[in-house]
Amino acid sequence: MIDLSVESLSQSILNHLHRMAHTEQSADTQAWYQALASALSEQTNHDLISTEQFCEQHALRHVNYLSMEFLIGRLTANNLINMDLYQLAQQTLAQWQVELADVLEQERDPALGNGGLGRLAACYLDGLVSQGYPAVGYGLHYEYGLFKQYFESNQQRETADCWQGERGYPWQVKRPELNQEVGFFGHVEVYRDEQGKMRRRWHTSMNVKGVAWDIPVLGYRNQCVMPLRLWEAQAIEPFEFERFDASDYTGAHQSQIDASNITQLLYPNDNHQQGKRLRLMQQYFHCACSLRDILRRHLGAGHRLETLPQLQTIQLNDTHPAIAIPELMRLLLDEYHYEWKQAWQICQQTFAYTNHTLLPEALERWSEALIKEVLPRHMEIIFEINYRLLLEVDKHWPDDIEKRSTLSIIQEQPYRQVRMANLCVAGSYKVNGVAAMHSELVKQNLFPEFDALYPNRLCNVTNGITPRRWLKQCNPALASWLDRHVGEQWPLQLDDLRDIEPLATQPQAQQEYMAIKRQNKQRLAAWVEKNLGIALNVDAIFDVQIKRLHEYKRQHLNLLHILSLYYRILHEPDFEMHPRVFIFAAKAAPGYVFAKQIIHAINCVAQVINQDERVGDKLKIVFIPDYRVSVAELIVPAADVSEQISMAGKEASGTGNMKLALNGAITMGTLDGANVEIAEEVGDENLFIFGLTVEEIDGLDQQGYQPMHFVHCSPLLTQTLDFMMDEQFGHEVIADMAAIRHNLEHADPYKVLADFDAYVAAQKSLEESYLDTAKWAEMAMLNTARMGKFSSDRSIQDYVNQIWRLQSIESVHTQQAAQG
Ligand SMILES: *Cc1c(COP(=O)(O)O)cnc(C)c1O
Numbered sequence: 001m002i003d004l005s006v007e008s009l010s011q012s013i014l015n016h017l018h019r020m021a022h023t024e025q026s027a028d029t030q031a032w033y034q035a036l037a038s039a040l041s042e043q044t045n046h047d048l049i050s051t052e053q054f055c056e057q058h059a060l061r062h063v064n065y066l067s068m069e070f071l072i073g074r075l076t077a078n079n080l081i082n083m084d085l086y087q088l089a090q091q092t093l094a095q096w097q098v099e100l101a102d103v104l105e106q107e108r109d110p111a112l113g114n115g116g117l118g119r120l121a122a123c124y125l126d127g128l129v130s131q132g133y134p135a136v137g138y139g140l141h142y143e144y145g146l147f148k149q150y151f152e153s154n155q156q157r158e159t160a161d162c163w164q165g166e167r168g169y170p171w172q173v174k175r176p177e178l179n180q181e182v183g184f185f186g187h188v189e190v191y192r193d194e195q196g197k198m199r200r201r202w203h204t205s206m207n208v209k210g211v212a213w214d215i216p217v218l219g220y221r222n223q224c225v226m227p228l229r230l231w232e233a234q235a236i237e238p239f240e241f242e243r244f245d246a247s248d249y250t251g252a253h254q255s256q257i258d259a260s261n262i263t264q265l266l267y268p269n270d271n272h273q274q275g276k277r278l279r280l281m282q283q284y285f286h287c288a289c290s291l292r293d294i295l296r297r298h299l300g301a302g303h304r305l306e307t308l309p310q311l312q313t314i315q316l317n318d319t320h321p322a323i324a325i326p327e328l329m330r331l332l333l334d335e336y337h338y339e340w341k342q343a344w345q346i347c348q349q350t351f352a353y354t355n356h357t358l359l360p361e362a363l364e365r366w367s368e369a370l371i372k373e374v375l376p377r378h379m380e381i382i383f384e385i386n387y388r389l390l391l392e393v394d395k396h397w398p399d400d401i402e403k404r405s406t407l408s409i410i411q412e413q414p415y416r417q418v419r420m421a422n423l424c425v426a427g428s429y430k431v432n433g434v435a436a437m438h439s440e441l442v443k444q445n446l447f448p449e450f451d452a453l454y455p456n457r458l459c460n461v462t463n464g465i466t467p468r469r470w471l472k473q474c475n476p477a478l479a480s481w482l483d484r485h486v487g488e489q490w491p492l493q494l495d496d497l498r499d500i501e502p503l504a505t506q507p508q509a510q511q512e513y514m515a516i517k518r519q520n521k522q523r524l525a526a527w528v529e530k531n532l533g534i535a536l537n538v539d540a541i542f543d544v545q546i547k548r549l550h551e552y553k554r555q556h557l558n559l560l561h562i563l564s565l566y567y568r569i570l571h572e573p574d575f576e577m578h579p580r581v582f583i584f585a586a587k588a589a590p591g592y593v594f595a596k597q598i599i600h601a602i603n604c605v606a607q608v609i610n611q612d613e614r615v616g617d618k619l620k621i622v623f624i625p626d627y628r629v630s631v632a633e634l635i636v637p638a639a640d641v642s643e644q645i646s647m648a649g650k651e652a653s654g655t656g657n658m659k660l661a662l663n664g665a666i667t668m669g670t671l672d673g674a675n676v677e678i679a680e681e682v683g684d685e686n687l688f689i690f691g692l693t694v695e696e697i698d699g700l701d702q703q704g705y706q707p708m709h710f711v712h713c714s715p716l717l718t719q720t721l722d723f724m725m726d727e728q729f730g731h732e733v734i735a736d737m738a739a740i741r742h743n744l745e746h747a748d749p750y751k752v753l754a755d756f757d758a759y760v761a762a763q764k765s766l767e768e769s770y771l772d773t774a775k776w777a778e779m780a781m782l783n784t785a786r787m788g789k790f791s792s793d794r795s796i797q798d799y800v801n802q803i804w805r806l807q808s809i810e811s812v813h814t815q816q817a818a819q820g
Contacts, residue, residue, distance in 0.1 A: 004043065004085060004088060005088075006088060006091055006092050006095075009039060009085075009088060009089065009092045010092050010095065012039035012042065012043075013032075013035045013036055013039045013092065013093075014035075015039075016034065016035035016038040016039055017031060017032075017035045020034060020035065020167065022035075024096050029098075029102055029103055029105075029106050030106050032093065032096075032098050032103045032106075033076070033103045033104070033106035033107060034167055034170055036076065036089065036093070036103055037075075037076050037107070037170035037171060038170040040076065040079060040080070040083070040085070040089075041170050041171050041173070041216070043083075044079070044083075044216040044218060044225050045173065045216070047216075047218075047223050047224070047225040048214070048216050048225040048226070048227060051223075051224050051225050051226055051809070052226075052227075054809060054812075055134040055809070056297075056301050058812050059301070059303075059311065060134045060311075060806070060807055060809070060812065061134065061310065061311050061312070061313065061804075061805065061806050061807065062134040062135060062136060062297075062311065062312055062313070062806075063128065063133065063134070063135045063136075063313050063314075063315055063799075063804045063806060064135075064136050064138060064290065064294050064312060064313070064314045064315065065121060065124060065125065065128075065135060065136070065137045065138065065315050065317065066138050066139075066286070066287065066290055066314060066315065066316055066317060066321040066324060067117075067118070067121040067137065067138070067139055067317035067318075067320070067321070068139065068140060068282070068283065068286060068317070068318075068320040068321065069112060069113030069114060069117055069118030069121060069139065069266070069317075069320075070112050070113055070118055070121045070122050070125070070137060070139045070228060070230075071111065071112060071113030071114070071115070071118035071119040071121070071122055071629060072110055072112065072122045072215070072228070072629075073109050073110075073119075073122065073469065073628075073629030073630060073633070074104070074107040074108075074109055074629070074630055075107070075110075075171045075215070076103075076104055076107050076171075077104045077473055078218075078468065078469055078473055079171075079218050081220075081468060081472060081473055082130075082218040082219065082220045082221060082468060083218060083221075084221055086100075108163055108165060109163070109628045109629050109630050110145060110163045110169065111145035111146040111161050111163060111266075111628055111629075112139065112140070112142055112145045112146075112163070112230075112266060113145075113146065113266070114146055114266070114268065114269070114270040114548065115270045115547065115548040116270075116547075116548075116653075116654065116655050116656070117270075117317065117318060117356055119629065119655060120317075120434075120463055120655060121137065121139070121317055123464065123465050123466045123469075123655070123792040124792055124795065124796060125137045125217045125226070125228060126217065126220075126466040126468060126469065126792060127464070127466055127791075127792035127793045127795065127796040128217075128226070128796055129217045129218065129219040129222075129224050129225065129226045130219040130220040130222065130224075130466075130468070130492065130793065131219075131793055131796060131797075131808055131810075132219065132222055132224050132808040132809035132810045133796065133800060133804075133806045133807075133808050133809075134226070134806060134809070135226050136226060136227055136228075136229060136293075136294075137217065137226075137227070137228040137229065138229050138230075138231075138286070138289075138290035138293070139228065139229070139230045139231075139286070140230055140231055140232075140263050140266075140282060140285070140286050141211070141213045141230035141231055141232035141263055142263055142264070142265055142266045143164075143232075143260075143263060143264045143265065144160050144161050144162065144163075144264060144265040144266065145161040145163045145266050146161060146266055146268055146587070146628075147159060147160065147161055147268055147587070147590065148160070148161050148626050149587050149625050149626045149627070150625050150626065151599075151603060151623070151625055153732065154600055154603035154604050154607065154732070154733070155596065155599070155600050155603070156587070156588055156596050156599050156600075158268075158590050171215055171216070172213045172214065172215050172230075173213065173214045173215075173216075174211065174212070174213055175212040175213065175214050175229075176211070176212070178212035178229075178293060178296075179209055179210060179211050179212055180209075180210040180212070180231070180288070180289045180292045180293065181207055181208070181209055181210065181236070182207070182208055182210055182233075182284070182285050182288040182289060182292075183202070183204025183205075183206065183207045183208075184204055184205070184206045184207075184208075184281060184284070184374055184375070185204060185205040185206050185373065185374060185376075186202060186203045186204040186205035186206075186376065187202075187203055187205075187376060188200055188201070188202055188203070188376050188377050188380065189201045189202075189203055193337075199334065199337070200333070200334055200377065200380070201334055202330070202334065202376065202377035206257060206259075207236055208233045208234065208235065208236065208259035208262060208285070209233070209234045209235070209236050209259070210231045210232070210233060210234075210285065210288070210289035210292075211231065211232040211233075211234050212229055212230075212231060212289075212293070213229070213230045213231075213232060214227040214228065214229055214230075215227070215228040215230065216228075220468050220491055220492060222810075224809060229290075229293065231263065231285065231286060231289040231290070232260075232263050233259050233260055233261075233262035233263040233285055234259055234260055235258065235259040235260060236259070261278065262278065262281050262282055262285050263282065263285070267279055267282075268587075268589050268590055269589045269591075269592075270548045270550065270589060271357055271359055271361070271362040271548075271550060271552075272359075272361050272362055272589065272592070273361065273362060273363070273364050273365070274591075275365075275366065275367070275370075277370060277373075277374065280323075280366060280370060280371070280374055280375075281374060283320055283321065283322075283323050284323050284327070284374065284375055284378075286320075286321060287321050287323050287324035287327050288327055290321075290324070291314075291324055291327055291328055291331065294312055294314065295308075295331070298311060298312060305332065305336060305338070305346065306342075306346070308346055308350055309346055309349035309350045312350060313350060313351075313352060313803070313804050313805075314350050314351050314352070315352050315353075315354065315799075315803075315804070316351060316352065316353045316354065316424060316428070317354055317356075318354060318355070318356045318357075319353070319363075319364045319420035319421050319423075319424050320364070322353075322364070322420040322421075322423050322424050322427075323375070323378060323420075324351070325347060325351055325385075325423060325424070325427035325428075326375075326378040326381040326382050326385070326423075327378065328343075328346070328347050328350070328351075329343055329344065329347055329381050329385070330377055330378065330381055332346060332347070333381075334377070340384070344385075344388075347427055348427060348428065348429055349429050350429075351424075351427050351428040351429070352428050352429060352430040352431070352432070352803050352804075353424035353425065353427075353428040353430075353431045353432075354431075354432050354433075354434065354461075355421065355424075355431060355432070355433050355434070355438075355442055355446070355652075356434060356652050357652050358438070358441055358442070358445065358446055358649070358650075358652070359552065359650065363419070363420075363421055364419075364420040364421070365411065365417040365418065365419055365420065366417060366418045366420065367415060367416065367417050367418075368410070368415075368416040368417065368418065369415075369416075371418060379418075382409060382410075382418055382423065383410070385409065385423070385426060385427070386408060386409040386410050389407065389408070389409065389426050390404055390407070390408060392453065393407050393453065396452075396453055403449055406449055407422065407449050407450065407453070408422065409422045409423050409426065421446075421447075422450075425447060425450045425454075425457070428457070429457070429803075430457060430459060430802065430803045431447070431450075431457055431458050431459070432458075432459050432460060432461045432799075432802075432803065433458075433459075433460050433461075433652065434460075434461065434462065434463045434652045434653040434673075434674075435460070435462050435463060435652060435653035435654075435673045435674040435676070435677060436460055436462060436676065436677055437649075437671075437672070437673060437676050437677075437694075438460075438652040438653060438673060439458070439459065439460030440460075441649060441694070442458060443458050459802055459803070461795055461798045461799055461802065461803070462653065462674060462677055462789075462790075462795065462798070463653040463654075463655050463658070463674060463790075463792075463795060464655075464658070464789075464790050464791050464792035464793070464794055464795035464796075465655050465658045465659055465662070465790060465791070465792055466791070466792045466793075467490070467491050467494050467662065467791050467792075467793075468491050469633070470633075470636065470658075470659045470662060470663070471491070471662055471663065472491050473633070474632075474633035474634075474636055474637055474663075475516075475520065475636070475637035475663055477516040477519055477520065477637075478513075478516050478520075478637065478663065478664070478784070481512060481513070481516060482497065482500070482784075485499065485500055485503065485509075486499040486500060492793065493788075494787070494788040494790075494791035494793065494794075495788035495789075496788070497784060497785050497786075497787065497788055498785055498786065498788065499785075500781060500784065500785045501781075501782065501785045501786075503781065504777075504778045504781040504782050504785065505778055507774070509781070510774060510777035510778065510781065511777075513664070513777060513780065513781050513784075514773070514777050514780070517637075517638070517640070517664060517780070518538060520637040520638040521536075521538040521542055521638045521640075522538050523634070523637075523638065524536075524542070524583075524634055524635060524638035525538055525638075527634060528622055528624070532622065532624070534610060534620065534622055536581050536620055536622070537579055537581070537617045537620075539579065540578070540579035540580050540581045540617065540620070541578060541579070541580045541581070541640045541641060541767070541770055542581050542583060542638055542639055542640045542641070543580055543581065543582050543583065543639075543640065543641040543643065543668075544583045544635055544636075544638075544639040544640075544641060544642060544643060544660065544665065545558050545582075545583070545584055545586075545643035545645075546583070546584070546585040546586065546624075546627060546631075546632060546635055546636075546656060547586060547627075547654075547656050548586060548587060548588075548627075549586035549587065549588040549592075549595040549596075549598060549599060550592075550595060551594060551595070551749065551750050552646055552647055552650040552651065552750050553645070553646050553651065554645050554646060554647060554750055554752055554755075555584065555586060555598055555602065556598050556601075556740055556744070556752060557645055557752045557755060557756065557759060558582070558584075558643055558645065559598070559601060559602055559605065560717075560720055560721075560752065560756060561756075561759055561760060561763060562582055562605065562609075562619070562621060563605065563720050563723055563724060564716055564717075564719075564720045564723075564760060565577060565580075565619060566605075566609055566612075566615065566619060566723075567719055567720060567723045569614065569615055569618060569619065570614060571719075577618060577767065578767050578770060578771060579617050579618050579619070579620075580618070580619060580620075581620045581621075581622060582619075582620070582621045582622070583622050583624065583635060583639075584602055584621070584622070584623045584624070585623070585624040585625075585627035585631055585632075585635065586599065586623075586627055587626075587627055594739070594740075594743065597736040597739050597740060598740065599623070600733055600736045601724075601729075601733060601736050601737055601740055602621070602623055603623055604729050604730050604732070604733040605621065605729055606621035606622070606623055607730075608728055608729055608730070609621055632656070632659065636659045636660055636663050636665075637663050639660050639663065639665035640665060640666065640770070640780075641665060641666055641667075641668055641766065642656075642657060642660035642661060642665040642666065642667045642668065642669070643668055643669075644656070644657040644667055644668070644669035644670070644672070644673075644675050645668065645669060645670055645691070645755075645759065646670060646672045646673070646750075647670065647672070647691075647692075647697065647750040647751050647752075647755075648670050648671050648672045648691065648692055648693055648694045648696075648697055649672065649694040649697060650672065650750065651672045651673040651675075652673055653673045653674040654672075654673045654674050654675065655674075657669065657673070657674055657675055657678060658674065658678070658787065658790040661678055661682065661687075661783045661784075661787050661790075662783070662784060662787040662790065663784070664780035664781065664783055664784050665780070665783070666686070666687055666688065666766065666769075666776075666779055666780060666783065667679075667682075667687040667688065667783075668687075668688045668690070668762060668763065668766060669687065669688070669689060669690075670689070670690065670691040670692075670755070671689060671691070671693050671694070674790070675689070677789070677790075678787075678790070681786045681787065681788075681789050681790075682782060682783050682786045682787070683782065683786070685779075686779045686782045686783055686786075687779075687783070688762045688763075688765065688766050689762075690755065690758040690759055690761070690762035691755040691758050691759065692751060692754055692755060692758075697751060700751065700754065705748070705751065705754070707744060707745055707746070707747070707748040707753045707754070708745055710753040710754050710756065710757075711745065711753060713757075714756065714757050716756075716757070716760065717753060717756050717757065720756075721741055721744070721745070724737045724740070724741055725737055725738065725741065
């Protein structure tokens with residue numbers, strides 16, 4: 001039980017200050033932050049242990065969420081809210097004239113993820129613990145998270161992200177008693193055991209230590225705390241070598257690769273595979289440490305491996321942890337001496353896999369040569385899994401070579417590669433997509449043969465976001481307004497927000513709601529003025545596109561629209577528009593040239609437009625650097641319009657769309673990912689849908705897509721593309737503008753030009769709605785009211801019902817109470 005008073009919290013904070021060689025007089029804001037977070041972190045350890053003990057005593061089934069990324073964001077404010085200690089912390093600091101809000105701003109975001117996939121993992125841990133479902137998150141303890149972004153001459157530059165800071169990150173606890181050891185490289189020995197049975201044994205030639213760090217995940221006001229366990233790779237000390245097979249540990253690789261390199265950095269690619277050896281080593285290191293820890297917990301509680309599937313399920317967040325499947329097989333076969341059939345049954349009943357993308361460049365394939373070098377035993381096991389899979393395929397479709405080659409885990413051309421997604425489908429009892437539309441496309445386009453071979457294995461769980469962080473924490477004004485109107489249970493029952501529907505047409509409530517939006521816009525405007533020196537008019541429409549920079553997300557479609565507005569302001573004397581502020585935030589992967597060209601183009605256009613007196617405050621463009629969770633928390637509550645304009649069929653779900661709609665931004669979107677379900681929930685009249693559908697895009701492709709056709713049909717598009725090359729945007733950007741234009745006119749793989757006219761028209765109609773202030777307020781309020789479905793609690797419930805079959809801690813308490 002966390003039981004704190006102002007006195008006890010003060011004492012603890014002062015102790016931590018002293019430990020850092022500070023006094024209340026000498027402490028700066030950073031020191032106060034460190035002391036506060038350390039004091040709180042200390043409090044959570046007791047609940048972490050008691051939650052774990054309760055689950056073990058009652059032999060509760062756990063979900064183990066394996067993810068290479070957890071984009072958790074700042075923890076102190078979130079944890080204060082979940083512990084219901086926000087006011088107490090405020091009062092405690094006030095006695096030293098210290099502002100809690102200033103202290104919280106000192107925290108850096110642990111950026112241990114790229115974007116949506118990592119943020120989803122964080123929202124799911126929050127949802128699991130808040131509903132008391134036994135869970136452990138397993139990830140990597142990167143020394144450097146996602147790079148920090150800044151702009152120089154309007155171009156993206158990157159620097160290292162030292163998220164732990166000088167004094168270390170106060171929310172993590174080292175757990176040396178949980179450390180593991182993991183090997184790489186080497187060779188496979190074939191030998192006969194005492195019974196004369198042929199067995200295999202992997203002799204590794206490089207071994208590293210996996211150091212366990214726990215970050216506590218706190219449930220919302222339920223005293224449950226569960227671990228996010230992150231593994232850090234370290235060299236094994238020379239004096240520890242004797243514990244290993246003496247013949248191999250000094251092998252070639254031990255000295256060549258520095259063990260700590262393995263978890264040095266997060267690969268900055270989003271939706272794109274690079275195929276680097278160190279990345280494969282990261283993946284295996286992550287899986288090997290996590291599996292050993294899962295088996296330690298299971299066997300340590302006195303259970304047998306046969307019951308692993310009853311007590312543990314392992315969710316693979318994309319294929320990044322796919323190597324866990326052959327690794328569990330290896331442990332069962334080589335170390336615990338199970339027969340293949342039984343080992344495979346245990347595996348198949350333990351793993352479940354989430355597919356996050358259909359983009360071909362993001363589907364992981366590892367070359368046979370690389371796997372053989374780094375993980376020779378796993379390559380053998382993968383071949384055996386594939387051999388048996390193809391026997392099943394032959395039984396189902398006799399002599400069908402085509403079926404064999406599409407279902408095969410091994411791809412032969414242009415060189416032999418392992419298809420990690422096929423491995424995951426074969427080795428899992430459930431496979432889910434992340435939104436209804438995406439899951440349908442997974443069935444129809446990606447895995448139709450698997451769907452026929454294994455009926456009912458493919459399913460859908462639509463993504464969700466935690467309303468604790470994405471409403472209660474980031475939008476306190478709206479949160480307390482909602483408390484007054486629907487009661488205080490909404491953070492755990494987001495469907496309660498439906499109760500504000502009747503208010504959506506009441507002038508008084510509309511004014512209150514829009515006053516809160518305005519206040520949030522002022523907060524963002526003040527931040528922009530202070531940090532970027534751009535003055536914003538809060539009467540303007542705040543039109544927001546915040547997400548990774550990727551061609552398929554089509555930030556360049558947004559740019560074309562902006563250019564078309566600018567062109568018309570300059571060249572059409574009677575053109576009128578309501579003032580708009582376009583807000584971007586986006587990182588491009590450092591090696592993604594085209595994405596960086598788009599950033600450069602947006603920044604150069606912004607610089608010209610923002611300084612053009614002829615434009616006045618009709619148009620402003622702000623590119624907020626270093627997009628991360630804390631930046632999203634600032635922008636989301638201030639948005640009027642949410643840009644979700646990916647080419648239909650390419651955005652698996654999106655979650656930014658959910659954060660923004662929940663906070664009353666109106667979606668301008670294509671029929672893609674979860675936009676489809678958002679439209680169903682909020683109603684077609686409360687958002688703007690435009691553009692080609694998946695079917696229409698298929699039709700265009702079949703005809704042979706001709707982007708120039710759309711240029712010839714649209715005078716505004718023709719003018720806009722010409723205008724891109726205007727000298728006034730600066731000589732430095734001409735080459736990048738030309739590259740973008742050339743891409744659009746000659747390839748346009750994401751059909752930007754085909755959607756341009758529809759986009760411009762939808763934007764015009766959005767503007768008309770905005771001018772009707774009562775109508776707009778009603779639309780915004782109905783968005784907030786009807787987003788209950790997109791709580792991560794609902795997603796977790798769907799996972800529990802369809803896949804995980806967990807029992808909550810609370811339901812055990814209820815059972816016990818009923819039994820007296
Ligand atoms: C929510 C979130 C994302 C995902 O945004 P999409 O619009 O769904 O791509 C990416 N990065 C951060 C920091 C987020 O908070």
